[in-house]
Amino acid sequence: MIEAVFADRIQFAFTVMFHYLFPILTMGLGFFIAVLSTMHLATGDQRYASAARFWARIFAINFALGVVTGIPLEFEFGTNWSRFSAFGGGVFGQTLPLEGVYAFFLESGFLGLFLFGEGRVPRVVHWLAGIGVSLGSLLSGYFIVATDAWMQHPVGYIADSAGRIHLKSFWAVLLNPYAGWQYAHTINGALLTAAFVIGGVGAFYLLLNRHQEFARLSVQTAVVAGLILSLTQLFPTGDMDSHNVVQYQPTKLATMEGLFETAKGAPLAIIGMPDAQHGRLLDPVLVPDFLSFLAYGDFHATVSGLNTYPQNLWPPVELTYYAYHIMVGLGTIFIAIMLLGMFLLWRRRLFQSRWYLWILMLALPFPYIANEAGWVVAEVGRQPWLIYGLLKTAQGTSANVAVGETVFTTLGFAGVYLMLGLLFLLLVGRVIHQGPQEETV
Amino acid sequence: MNIVWFWTLAVMLTAYAVLDGYDLGAGALHLCLARGNEERRIVLNAIGPVWNGNEVWLIAAGGMMVVSFPKVYASGFSGFYLALMVVLWLLILRGVSIEFRGQIDHDLWRAFWDAGFCVGSLLIALLLGVALGNVLRGLPITANGYFQGTFALLLNPYSILTGLLSLAILAWHGCNYLRVKTDGALLQKAQRWSARLWWAVVVLVVASTAATLLLGPGMGQNFRLYPLSLVFPLLTLIGLMGGFLCRRNHDRGAFRSSTAVIIGLLTSAAMTAFPNLLASTLDPSYNLTVYNASSSPHALLASFIANIVGMIGVIVYSTYVHRTFAGKVQLRDHGY
Structure with missing residues (x-):
């Protein structure tokens, strides 16, 4: 028999990870579309308008899937995690409806205007609609990250004698110190993904000698x-976001770095396989003292290892460790790819270097993996807590929902999402195949 | 503040029913009303730019329920577990049907998504009514505030009646929306359907009002306590009369009438339920009410201010978006 909390976690992990594939691009691409339509408004150059229109078609398909796969997540807070909602709803729920009220309305209202309003509304209004869509998607990201940040680092509440929690400060929840850099790191990741998508599609056309301009x-x-964004992904956003972890979540830090023993001058593991049973790292490549420096800015600082904490407070070691190393490893490769591209651009060989265009095209899926891996570090690394230090994940489930029901609906989601995924590939593939329209309007 | 939040949620859900109601209704009639690719494209273009924004009212209402009445959200959503999951899958089916239909120029592709749009809309309209019926009728909520809602429990004669009522009203409402947005042959068909559906709505409104009053002696009590609230059922009555008068022409009048009927019915339902959000059929002391299921006073106040400020902005620019797309649909290259 499967344990209820395991079934619930699998369902949430699956539905949220599938969902997140789409908002990455709506947040990232929305920004680039807004830039393109601003360039069009400023210069009157039709190339920008047709590029904006091409990406808007891909954006629209993405957006539709982001919406339909996003609604289940809000429902799941109530359906599968009802004790969590009943316990913390008055506090973490502060940020949740604001996403709908401040962001979704903006996004969905203006997307209709942006996609179908061209020629029907003045050009400035059409441009504003594009800005509105981008702003809406970026804001929506903030409210979700703020909600998650509260689960990582609960603030702005008071507990009563019965163990219930109540809101103490709305602003403390909204402006959670954990949320700021987490948000910056998330959005930076989305923008970087969009840069890789734009580059990948462009490289595809160049390799085929189509749509040269x-x-x-x-x-x-x-x-x-991409060069700017892959650098800011690492520093300051990634570095500052990990300071959240250093400061508030020592078990997550030790797990993602694979540090089993507390050490003064702790080494940084570049690679290696964790052997949680014996508390060691197999075949490691270590940089001595470097973890202490990254965490505390001092090569001789003491970093607490997992041995400091009872084993029932450890997050799942292997998943957290690998997700973190995949994220950082890919991030490093992204910097290398973009540096290389910049060098070729400087030598004026970028568009002729077919080997590089191949790399750029094939790199397209990897930022998605890095983004998802980052969220695995954040969420799996928070375990066994649902609200860090306040509520265990196993205590947040719905007691009145049977495991069989959760398994059934998870299988249902798997089927529906398989179909959606195939349709997405088919439709986006067609748009890319058709290519940007040479001026029609 | 608890009472204010109760009515805020009632207003949000009513706005959702009025707005998403017309695109659900138009979808439910899609296969029988609109024939051929061109008519179906007109229907889709009539709702295309706005359906998504309309659905956000439901998402926002859900989020507001988390913060204002977390226990109701927890109990209701976990209790209606399987039914809600089915609604979710239907929402997905319907959403992608609308957006994907026009992506590939192929008869079978379009036929499939037309059917998805129609079946999805129809079942959602029905199930929303079934859910509301069960909320009014009461659920076997235990002392800990939860219940387990199997289909055997949820599909009872009363809730099926309210489900049919919901389907009929939204279909009528959607039909009236199409009367405003279309012309020519499609307009004439919509007018005929609207006149027919009006009769179905009247019969079902009478039947379900009677059934509601028969549910228990307490059902009409609030209207006796607060006679002013009789304006809600009165609004339904006015809407029904207006619908009769506008059944042949006056397309805008017909749309306003169905809007009035929906507002009247949902506010009446809210008045009937008040102060319960979820009533227990086991013991009235287990009821989840606006007082025992809410979050703390400070949480209620803070979230109310934050949400109201945003909603004012929403109303301003969604009015603008609706205005931009007002008038009869014209098929263009850009569109569905």
Whole structure:
């Protein structure tokens, strides 16, 4: 028999990870579309308008899937995690409806205007609609990250003698110190993904000798934006976000770094396989003292290892460790790819270097993996807590929902999402195959 | 503040029913009303730019329920477990049907998504009514505030009646929306359907009002206590009369009438239930009410202010978006 909390976690993990594939691109691409339509408004150059229209078609398919796969998540708070909702709803729920009220309405209202309003509304209004869509999707990200940040680092509440919690400060919840850098790191990841998508599609066209002008614009944009973004992904956003972990979540830090023993001058494991049973790292490549420096800015600082904590407070070691190392490893590779691209752009060989265009095209899926891995570190690394230090995950489930029901609906979601995933690939593939329209309007 | 939140949620859900109601209703009639690719494209273009925004009212209402009445959210959503999951899958089916239909120019592709749009809309309209019926009728909530809602429990004669009522009203409402948005042959068909559906709505409104009053002696009590609240059922009555008068022409009048009927019925339902959000059939002391199921006073106040400020903005620009797309649908290259 499967344990209830395991079935619930699998369901949430599956539905949220599938969902997140889409908002990554709506948040990232929305920004680039807003930039393109601003360029069009400023210069009157039709190339920007047709590029904006091309990406808007992909954005629309993405957006539709983001919406329909997002609604289940809000429902699951009540259906599968009812004790969590009943316990913390008055506090973490502060940020949740604001996403609908401040972001979704903006996004969905203006998307209709942006996609179908061209020619029907003044050009400035159409441009504003594009800005509204981008702003809406970026704001929506903040409210979700703030909700998650509260689960990572609960603030702004008071507990009564019966163990219930009540809201103490709305602003403390909304402006949770954990949320700021977590949000910056998340959005930076989304923008970086969009840069890789734009670059990947551009490289695809260049390799095929199709839509040359559009493709050059895309690849160039991707390399310039991508280099900046892949660097800011690491520093300051990634570095500052991990300071949250250092400060508030020592068990997560020790697990993701694979540090089993407390050490003064702790080493940083570049690679290695954790052997949780014996509390050691197999075949490690270590940089001495470097973890202490990254965490505390001092090569001789003491970092607490997992041995400091009872084993029932450890997060799942292997998953957290690998997710973190996959994220950081890919992030490093992204910097290398973009540096190389920048070098070629500087030597004016970017558009002719077919080997590089191949790399850029094939790199397209990897930022998605890095983003998802980052969230696995954040969420799996928080275990066994649902609300860090306040509520265990096993205590947040719905007691009145049978395991069989959860398994059944998870299988249902698996079927529905398989179909959605195939449809998405088919439709986006078609849009890419058709390519940007040479001026029609 | 608890009472204010109760009515805020009632207003949010009523707005959802009025707004998403017309696109659900138009979808439920899609296969029988609109024939051929061109008519179906007109229907889709009539709702295309706005359906998504309309659905956000439901998402926002759900979020507001988490913060204002977390125990109701927890109990209701986990209790209606399987039914809600089915609704979710239908929402997914319907959403992708609308957005994907026009992506590929192929008869079978379109036929499939037309059916998905129609079946999804129809079942959602029905199930929303079934859910509301069960909330009014009461659920076997135990002392800990939870219940287990199997289909055998949820599909009872009363809730099926309210489900049919919901389907009929939303279909009528959607039909009236299409009367405003279309012309030519499609307009004439919509007018005929609207006149027919009006009769179904009247019969079902009478039947379910009677059935509600027969549920228990307490059902009409609030209207005796607060006679002013009789304006809610009166609004339904006015809407029904308006619908009769506008059944042949006056398309805008017909749409306003069905809007009035929906508002009247849902506010009446809220008045009937008040102060319960979820009533227990086992013991009245287990009822989840606006007082025992709410979050703390400070949480209620803070979230009310934060949400109201946002909602004012929402109303301003969604009015603008609706205005932009007002008038009869014209098929263009860009569109569904």
